[in-house]
Amino acid sequence: MLKKYLKNLLLFFSVLLMFFLAGQIWFGSYFLPDGYSYITSSIHSHIINPIQKWFDKGHEAGFSQNMKVLLKPNKIVLNHSGNRVMIQNGHPDFEKVRSFSDEFIYKVLTGEYSVRIKETISTDTYHSLLKGKTIYVDYGKDCDFRLFSSTLCDQSSNLLSEDISIVSGYIIGLHDSVMNDVSLYITDKKSNTAYRYIIEMNKNALDAQLQEYLAGASTGNILSYSFELNFHKEQENSASKVLFDPLILLDLMPSEIPSVQMLGTEEEHRSRFEEMTEDVLEVFSINSRTMRRYTDLENARVFVENNATLTMYPNGRLEYQTVQGSRGLDISNSTDRTNYDVSRAMADSVDFVAALCSYMPETYFEHLQISSGLVSQTERQTSYKLSFDYCVNGVPVRWQTEDGYHAAIEMEVTEGYLTSYRHCLWGYKAYEGERQQCLPLLTAADQLVNTLHNGTEPLHIETADYCYVVEEAGAVVPKWYGRVDGVERIFE
């Protein structure tokens, strides 16, 4: 009898052990790390993720919430009776102004405010609106309208979807005169067509808010749009070496912005970096038991797996690079890899970045802003290079390295697989007491012309904004950056 019980007990433990070992092979790749990763990823993508998604109804809201943090307007420009104020993130009124402009666009997109009339307008009319009573919300980058709409109102499709494919901002027009209505003006950047939607609402409340924000504005020099100075077009007998995009704002006097310094000391950063090593390895699905690790000549810690290398540099930089021919780390939320568009790439990337940033100080994620354009260049595009800036008061911080200037996070995603990732983990903060002078944009453009102009065609400055540059020596200096003839660069 005892022998029979022992036999059953032994059989029971054998079955348990079998499940345990199978689990280790499938999920942990502990015993046979080589060659089983595809099983692990298949199980994750075909079984675990769909089941998780089934139960996790709040997933999409999470993405939307993260996108709301990461996709903020670059600047909001208030125009009223000849006065003009530019508000950027970090300005005391930014959140209030953003809130009421977000509320307006939300109600239009969800149909709460009905559109009375829709019409197309000329580009010149669109520009001239900015001389009148308007609120111009500028995101500073092209964005797929479905993604834009999902971020603002959790709906990828709405009344405006049939007209707009790519958007970079919108204008709320209160009109200086005549009608008591409000208009929404949006330019579809794909077809370059500007639309006017006359909205059924009373403008008085918005008008009062606009006046309130502009009441305390300074009466000194106001910013001028490039189209007001005719810097956007060549004129007969007046050759210039540079043309500005019509909606670039030019400051005519030198301005000052707060100095920026590293948040905490280098030592504190290094020790935090050390502490979060295990978490970082987990996020990158690197098995700490099976990987190889060593410290290189630059004192960087290198973690080598079969398909990728993760390097943690002592200056707070993190680099992940898959080997050639490898698909990379599966970060997709979906099993379906077909029609992998920019919205899906962004959703996967945002979730990944949010997961990594959850191991960092809380404020770090709040400082991040999407800096790359959010559009598919072709219908068959499956690979996307996305970048996120670390911003201080809405001004991005760029890192200078031997091979140029970099955003805080630069990543490449191909059909849901992360193939490369570069992240600077150090945070920075502004010191309002210390201010640094910024050159006027025209002076910065002079330097750019001296560097780039080839003597024939004028340079075309498509975007221009301030940024802080962390130089290789560690100093942080304000500089102008922007897209010139299609290439993003620092103006120097």
Next chain:
Amino acid sequence: MNFWVKEGNKKSIYACLKLYQEVLQLVMKKYISRICVVLLTLVMLMSMAVSAYAAPDVLPAEVESTVEGLLTLKAPEQLITSTDNKKLPISATVPEGAQVTVYRFDAVTGCYHKIVVDDVPMETTVGATMLYAGQVDLTTGNNKFLIRGGWDDSVYIVVKFEVNLLHIGFMDRIKGVISSIFN
């Protein structure tokens, strides 16, 4: 000479130094005034080259250009315009290195006076972009301006333009009339 110094003793070295000193003093006494004149001339020439040339503070109303095509006014596009905006952006294209100055007409003196904002004159040497941009405040009614681009006192171009700032009340009355028609 070197041979003599090497071979000489301490006394001879002192004697040599003294000789040098005397010769130097003689030269200095004879040529000191000339050296000073040369140095002063050099300093003046250098300072003229380094310092920017400044345009006159006041120009008569009838001032005319001495060259053509040196400056092209980009904004405002028309030489006589109206606006209800109190700030007027001014822009122009000018060759690199030329100086641009903006003047406002003063009805009392009958002359154009260089505009000064916060003790800084509206005067700039144009950079490599060949673009000039500035901004002036308008007063209600007619505002007369002159923009001058020049290399020096004799080679310059002037462009005169007028901007009429419409009174807000006047604009409101027009709006009121239109509003009553539409509503």
